[in-house]
Amino acid sequence: MAFSITTWNINSVRLRIGLVQRFLKRAAPDVLCLQETKCPNDSFPVRAFKESGYPHIEIHGQKGYHGVAVISRHPLSDIDRRQFCGRDDTRHIGVSVRHGRRPIRVHNFYVPAGGDEPDPEKNWKFAHKLDFLDEMKAWLGEGATPSTLLVGDLNIAPLETDVWSHRQLLKVVSHTPVETQRFEEVRAAGGWADVMRTIVPPQDKLFTWWSYRSPNWETSDRGRRLDHVWASPDLAKKATAMEVLKEARGWEKPSDHVPVTVTFK
DNA sequence: ATGACGGATCTAATCCGA
Numbered sequence A: 001m002a003f004s005i006t007t008w009n010i011n012s013v014r015l016r017i018g019l020v021q022r023f024l025k026r027a028a029p030d031v032l033c034l035q036e037t038k039c040p041n042d043s044f045p046v047r048a049f050k051e052s053g054y055p056h057i058e059i060h061g062q063k064g065y066h067g068v069a070v071i072s073r074h075p076l077s078d079i080d081r082r083q084f085c086g087r088d089d090t091r092h093i094g095v096s097v098r099h100g101r102r103p104i105r106v107h108n109f110y111v112p113a114g115g116d117e118p119d120p121e122k123n124w125k126f127a128h129k130l131d132f133l134d135e136m137k138a139w140l141g142e143g144a145t146p147s148t149l150l151v152g153d154l155n156i157a158p159l160e161t162d163v164w165s166h167r168q169l170l171k172v173v174s175h176t177p178v179e180t181q182r183f184e185e186v187r188a189a190g191g192w193a194d195v196m197r198t199i200v201p202p203q204d205k206l207f208t209w210w211s212y213r214s215p216n217w218e219t220s221d222r223g224r225r226l227d228h229v230w231a232s233p234d235l236a237k238k239a240t241a242m243e244v245l246k247e248a249r250g251w252e253k254p255s256d257h258v259p260v261t262v263t264f265k
Numbered sequence B: 001a002t003g004a005c006g007g008a009t010c011t012a013a014t015c016c017g018a
Helices: A017-027 A046-051 A124-140 A177-190 A195-199 A246-250
Strands: A003-009 A031-035 A056-060 A068-072 A076-080 A092-097 A104-110 A148-153 A227-231 A239-244 A260-264
Touching: A003 A017, A003 A104, A003 A148, A003 A227, A017 A031, A017 A046, A031 A104, A031 A148, A046 A056, A056 A076, A056 A092, A068 A092, A068 A104, A124 A177, A195 A227, A195 A239, A195 A260, A227 A260
Parallel strands: A003 A031, A104 A148
Antiparallel strands: A003 A260, A031 A068, A056 A068, A076 A092, A092 A104, A148 A227, A239 A260
């Protein structure tokens, strides 16, 4: 039985509920993981998702900033809303999806962006980002649990081909060596496979985000791969397809991130 | 090197994103 999952930083779920519905009608994933919902739990557009055929909804939101949600065709259980770095942020939700013989555990993350200055001494946001990654590593390390996925906006572009210019972004937050090394440590500690890169070879450029600040985002194509799908090895072996819906960046009033969908057999 | 845009918020100017 095939299973598909989408991760999408939506940058306000209420503002873009129409775009999300359009996407669901077209791509019809089993599970949709959203980040930056920017929406308190009591004003989440639950009804719109139910009308789109997604009755199972678990949210972890707050007013104004951050916020994650899992939207599913299948029942969800064992909900975990974890705090990181002792802060009352809404950057994680874990669920188990009832599907096939054994449930699929899904962790949906919104890793801190890290601010402008890539120096933890001068910039507390960057220090927070590094601490957050260390805490992810400690919590999810010690080998991946089978049948588990970790998706989300991890706010790091790890490979040279995950940015439009490796050389020009080495000192830009999201692609600095301290971040890309940390990213790799978290991935390796958990035994996760970078599924997008098992489908698209590492030598090919692959982006999921294009800045709002470039009016000609498509022709200049100065993107980064900030959104990720990681899988435990047993699931990674079953990945059959991956789509980055670049077209969504050109929709009316778009998010600056596009949806990433992976299908498993 | 800077600034370019866009969203949320006690709807005006400020913080934040990456």
